[in-house]
Amino acid sequence: MNFPVLSAITFIPLLGSLIVFFLPKDKKNWIRWTSTILSLVPLGLSLYIYAIVRENPGEMQFQEVYSWIPSANIYYRMGVDGLSAIMLVLTALLSTLCYYYSIYTIEKRVKEYYFLFLLLQVGMSGVFVSLDFIFFYVFWEIGLVPMYLLIGVWGGKNRIYASIKFFLYTLTGSVAMLLAIIAVYLTTGTFNILEAAAAQPFAENFAMAAAAFWAFFIAFAIKVPVFPFHTWLPDAHTEAPTTGSVILAGVLLKLGAYGLIRIVLPLFPKPFAFYSYNVPIIPILAVISIVYGALVCMAQWDLKRLIAYSSVSHMGYVTLGISAAVAGSALNGGEDAVSSAILALNGASLQLFTHGIITGGLFFLVGMIYDRAHTRMLKDYGGLGNKVPYYYGIMMVTGFASLGLPGLAGFWSEFFVFRGTFGVLPVFAMIGVVGIVFTAAYILWKIIQHIFLGEFDQDKWDEATHHAELTDMATFEKVTMWPLVILMVLVGLYPTVVVGLLNGVSTVLLSN
């Protein structure tokens, strides 16, 4: 038997959490370093999977199947294709960076913190490799509780409110999903995601298919989040500790979009296409998320809240791309429509990765400045550009990547999404691109201009920050940011390193 790589990736963090559990809690550095070093294993294994899967990204590989609850036909079923592989790399990378960053920044309840965070990684990785609905659902829920506690214990002033809101919102979605899973099981008799997709549940019955579709869609849309299910996000992001925000934006939001691609798209192509093309509710919501989200960002004066809202806008590209892909594959437009659909889906799934590294990076950067100044208000800052040039430079790269500057990673996902959408739903592409200008405005005008440009005013700084010391990035902060920055540039210049894998998956998903 082959070495179970996927189980290892998923459960080594669990092992880590057990180790942390048994370490004495005053050995803070042991806990910190054990977690960080141990997390290099899943990272290395993910990269190994990446290297193998890229040869044949459209196929499910490394499959592991064991019977779990035979009476209910529930299996322990794992597998990866190109999309899962990319998401695993993203999860493992951001987790490792968070453990590392926390070594220097988390002092409160270190043991519990690492215990929960490792548990969170189990849930996230598990979702990306599960091929069984119940298995998927269990991992989905496993991710929920630790994040709730991370916000509730290590968060900011309104953390209790924010964490409960997060919990209830996501729970609502979870329950809707559970119902839909049961419905699918009742009609197909299987919890196997791939088999269920092949069986096409409710193919003959549009009303049922639509009902199950909406149940899944809402569950995932809350997580993405799609307008109008997004109001948990600004609170949760703003109150979460830095690493919590990084994981929330970098990975947890992706779970929803991943579900749309892995489950909703193959299982319910008809209702999905119907509500994307004939009655285009979903692209409308997506475009609202993009433009409205960007405008709401422009109105923010709290840096962290601004970036939180930017996720609403940027994840709108994902929703738009997925719905355009579904619509395009359902149209009988021949080769052009199929290639538009593939482009749209490539863009949407690439956006999962690029938004993960870019917004993850932005939240790290916010955390770094907050740890110095203890304020998130943009008006408290000004003129830092010549004071902390290193930080300024890293923020510029990340900010420009976020606004989709060509040559950096964010551009490609936007470009593919808009190109794909233009071939299928041109009006939505035309409205959606307006978001680009507003995005540029809030990144450059709000963030860059208010924090870095202008003359530095020592008195104002002292008053706003109670005489905080202003130092440029420390070594550990540079180490945290560099992998992300390198990826932004690398993917920006040669997108194939990621798109090569995603393209194979999109081709398979949309070929039927």
Next chain:
Amino acid sequence: MQEFFFNISWLIPLFPFVAFFVIILFTQGNRKLSHSISIASMGISWLIGWGVAFSAFTTAHLEEHPIHFHIDWFPIGSTWFQIGTWIDPLSAIMLFMVPFVCLMIFIYAVGYMGYGTDEVDPNYSRFFAYISLFAAGMLGLVVSENLLSLFISWEIMGLCSYLLIGFWIDKNYPDPDQITPREAGLKAFLVTKIGDLFLLLGILYLHSQTGSLSYDVVFSHGVLQTLAENMVTLPLLGTWSAASLIALLIFGGVVGKSAQFPLHVWLPDAMEGPTPVSALIHAATMVSAGVFLVVRIFPLLNIVVEMEHHNPAMGFIAFIGAFTAFFSSTIAVAQDDIKGVLAYSTISQLGYMIAALGVGAYVAGAFHLITHAFFKALLFLGSGSVIIGCHHEQDMMEMGGLREKMPITFWTFVAGGFALSGFPIITAGFWSKDEILAHAWHEFLHEGVVSWPFFVWLLLTLAAFLTAFYTGRQIWLTFLGKPRGHHAEHAHETPFSMTVPLMMLAFFALTLGFVGIPEEIVGHGNNWFHGFIGHEYPATPLSVPVMLLSALLAVGGLFLSWLVYGRKPLAHGEMDPLERGMQKIKLGWLYVAMRQKFYFDEIYQATFVQGSIKLADIFYQIDYFWVIEPIVRFVAKISRLLSKGTGIFDTIFIDKLVNMIGRVGVIFSDFLGVVDNKVLDGIVNSTGRGGVLLSFFSGLTDNKVIDGIVNRIAEVTGWIGVKILRPIQTGKVQNYLLVVLVTILALLGLYLVY
């Protein structure tokens, strides 16, 4: 040798690109090394660029068979998108111009940024990194084989213009209404971004129609024909061919980048950047990129003409160009800032080129693009030399009498100025501008007086006169008479690193026109430029009256301005004679409007800028205070009310859930256990976001601190029970689960019914 240069043409943008990374990452601390890397890489690019250009000049049938290299870039389904280089006559002449002008500017920048003096810029190295990236963007754009890599280079230049215009990030002016560099950079980025949206849409449209963006495919005759035959009816705008729509969308990007009306507002403020930047942006690179793009996509416009004999899209383009040319030259007349005049003159000259392409003068447009790059770079660098010589004085009303103090700057500036005015025979500007006017005139004869070519010709002719007038005004005000300010009094000639580039550029500003003299004068087959770049397109027939007229306008404009400003030089503080004259004939308001740039900044500020900010605020209010969030809370409230008294659900669902969470909690409290001194210490020492430490700082009383700690302990011990379990038990979750249960029942019912 030709083969060799063509094979390494992809290296041209790569050298400055690598230089950018090397400087920004490694050599920021070493000024000398930084500018050496920057200039050396640009020098290598220049050598290869000229190698490629001259190889291209001597390659037969290059127009029909461009040199094309490409490799796979990224996959789309089962096909690959390619990236590569494309050397045709157009890219060849650009490779003649761009790297040379860039190199001159790089060398000049060493002096301008104060190397080796006390006034050396603190971010000197970073400046060279940015201009290297800028040059890489422009060179990448020139050698691109497809519109996507062109677009990427285009946007990289947008980034660099933002960085360079706003280079002095902390500069403030005493007058709060005066735009600061950082604001000007932002303005440039956002305004051009609006144009770029159209360009992006054009690219998306083209790709979705043809499945490719490579020039090889999209400009092949078959594809062009399909595009021209594909008619699209738009609401309100009528029926257009896909080819025209794509061309117009792409033209939207040009309007932004080449600062055409109505997106011209960013360019004059771009003067806030260091002067070498102004020269880079206004001459060699960014703005000419826009015109270059129109020349690039000219086949898309031309195919419609070929098939239907006229193209309304081109009429639109011509009119935008001609109007911009005229309108901005009226503003230039009333500017007192030495760089301001040049900024508006750039907008105006770009208008000429756009108008030329709009009337179908492919060759003339490209010709003027090249000649203008040389003399405008010269003028900007000359004005920079004046500014440095006058200790950063930019107001021409404070200058005067610099002819003796800065002789090299003076004579080179005259050469550039006369070229800009189109001084007959001996300047490059004359030949290229004349060809544009002749082509417009030709079209106008063809179409009749009440046609758009007539207005295009008329506007361009008026603009030609104004150009000569304001250029003359600038030269006389700056260099003749006596110094009007103490800065001009103590002016000095600038170092060789600045004056040598001026002389090099002056040479081309005077002579470059000779490669494109009409065949009627030099004999058949001797118009080299036309033969090289555009023998597919008909040559502009020489028109003697037009040539005489344009010579007359150039000389007349210069002479008139000498009568007004040169013959009797202004005294210090004296009113501009033009303003005085206009006031006399009750046109003083018009002069003020011209000087205030016809109030476009104010109008845009009040509408678009304030409008977006207002809209953003309103949306945020809707999102969090008025609609969305209240609805969410309302739903939560309703479900809570519903669940009151529905205790049975507790026993079925909630208990299990609570137990589950409770179990997690129990496990937790087991091993977290007791609150000991360590936790307490940890809290007190915590530098995190806990309120305890902050309250130390804010100087609250001991009691409060202690209270805070006590509360904190209470929170720690009770956090699972109080904060987590209680809300769940008080009904919030039940309500959600109630809703869920109802849904389950409904769903099951639905399933049973069907």
